[in-house]
Amino acid sequence: DLFITSDLLEVQSADRTGWFPTRDIPSTDDVEIQTMYSHILEIEPSSMISELSQDVIYRILPPSIRSCIRAYTILRKWLTSKLVAPRLGLRLRQxxxxxxxxxxxxxxxxxYNGPVVLGCADQPCVRSFVEAVVVSAVISVESRMHHRAWQNVAVVRGAQCDSLTSLLSRPTSQRRPGSEALVVDMSWLLERMLEIVSIPNAVTSSPEDNQNIINLDKRR
Structure with missing residues (x-):
């Protein structure tokens, strides 16, 4: 399924306007922060993939990939509802x-396998599915509306509330030895596929020859 998805993404990327959304994104403060999940639910498939289909590209992805995207959407909505539940109370919301x-x-x-010398948000690591769901719920429009609660959380953690990175600048959790890695986020895999797709198919062998050769590293 990942190979099929990679082929679809490569054909979609061959269209110069293939990744442009069909609707206008409003320039307001309450705009939804885009992710690969939300973006792929809005993009129409290129005519090079299907001339008849007018649906979003999500519909033509393999069933297993669609299941991951659907699971993300369901869990994100559920977690967001827990954060912004009405009549919850300030202390419980915090x-x-x-x-x-x-x-x-x-x-x-x-x-993350290396020594932790910075805040956990500054450590480069592979994004897990759990992290993607929780981060998306935390930075959702509904969650950001409860600024007072987030401000109080930042004060307790001794951090700033201007961004998620600032909130995580002083971590309160520690890594336990022997902990297993979590499932990799599907959107992270899709993003890495698109990075590989964007690599040129041919490279110049040398400046003197000015000849192009097949970029075998891309196919590897």
């Missing part, structure tokens, strides 16, 4: 918000 931040810290620590 507790849930801090719990989500701890979940992000643990998810990142379990995917």
């Amino acid at each position: 507790k849930r918000m801090d719990f989500c931040l701890r979940a992000i810290e643990i998810a990142r620590l379990r995917h």
Whole structure:
């Protein structure tokens, strides 16, 4: 299924306007932050893939890939509803918000093998499915509306509330030895596929010859 998805993404990328959304994105503060998941639900397939289909490219992906995207959407909505539930109370809302931040810290620590010398948000690591879901819920429009609760969480953690990276600058969780890695996020895999697709198919052998040869590294 990943090979089929890679082929579809490569054909879609061959279209110069293949990754442009068909609708206009409003320039307001309450705009939804785009992710690979949300973007792929809005992009129409290129005519080079299907001349008859007018649906989104998500519909023509393999069933297993669609299941991952659908699971992400369901879990994100559920977690967001827990953060922004009405009549929840400020203290309980702060507790849930801090719990989500701890979940992000643990998810990142379990995917990072080197020594932790910076905040967990600054450590490069492979994004897990858990991290993708929790981060998306935390930075959702509905969650950002509860600024007072987030400000209180930042004060307790001794951090700033201007960004998620700032909130995670002083982690409160520690990595436990022997912890297994989590499932890799599907959108991370799709993004890496697109990076590979964007690599040229041919490279110049030398400046003197000015001859192009097949880029075998791309196919590897």
